[in-house]
Amino acid sequence: MAKLPVIKYGDPILRQKTRPVEDRQQVLDLVDDMFDTMYEEEGMGLAANQINVDLNFMVVDISHTDEDEGPRVIINAEVVESSGSSDLEEGCLSIPEIRATITRPETVLLRYEDEHGQEHEEHFDRLLSRVIQHEVDHLTGIFFTDYLTPAKHSLIDKRLSEIAETGAPSTGIIL
Numbered sequence: 001m002a003k004l005p006v007i008k009y010g011d012p013i014l015r016q017k018t019r020p021v022e023d024r025q026q027v028l029d030l031v032d033d034m035f036d037t038m039y040e041e042e043g044m045g046l047a048a049n050q051i052n053v054d055l056n057f058m059v060v061d062i063s064h065t066d067e068d069e070g071p072r073v074i075i076n077a078e079v080v081e082s083s084g085s086s087d088l089e090e091g092c093l094s095i096p097e098i099r100a101t102i103t104r105p106e107t108v109l110l111r112y113e114d115e116h117g118q119e120h121e122e123h124f125d126r127l128l129s130r131v132i133q134h135e136v137d138h139l140t141g142i143f144f145t146d147y148l149t150p151a152k153h154s155l156i157d158k159r160l161s162e163i164a165e166t167g168a169p170s171t172g173i174i175l
């Protein structure tokens with residue numbers, strides 16, 4: 001097991017829609033390292049393109065919160081329906097030291113496959129819904145900062161450029 005480098009904002013792979021997983025073994029070969037990387041970086045989710053792999057899968061674990069959920073591997077995820085609305089502060093391992101309150105649907109119905117090849121349609125809500133929506137966005141080339149209003153986004157433009165150039169912003173910011 002090993003910690004992998006996390007790809008940062010500015011790398012083109014994070015702006016691409018990932019390819020569907022057809023060979024599940026490719027996922028199984030990577031998930032242990034992805035979980036290690038996510039735990040080491042204190043993240044709650046990690047998308048495959050964040051470790052430079054162009055495939056549609058993610059690992060998620062929010063078990064350190066008060067929500068009783070274990071680690072999950074989610075493959076070829078697709079949001080079928082969403083409803084409600086909630087505001088929550090988000091951060092991202094690919095956009096270090098920048099956090100912002102983002103409005104997203106509260107509940108999603110997700111179609112996906114697990115690491116055993118089983119297909120699911122499952123409702124998610126609360127924190128797990130939020131983390132999954134953030135990772136589904138990654139897998140389609142979207143960052144949480146894309147949801148900021150132009151006025152708020154302008155406050156982080158310089159820092160995003162710094163991350164793209166050096167991997168870290170000169171200062172952190174919470175919006």
Ligand SMILES: [Zn+2]
Pocket residue numbers: 091092093094134138
């Ligand atoms: Zn992220």
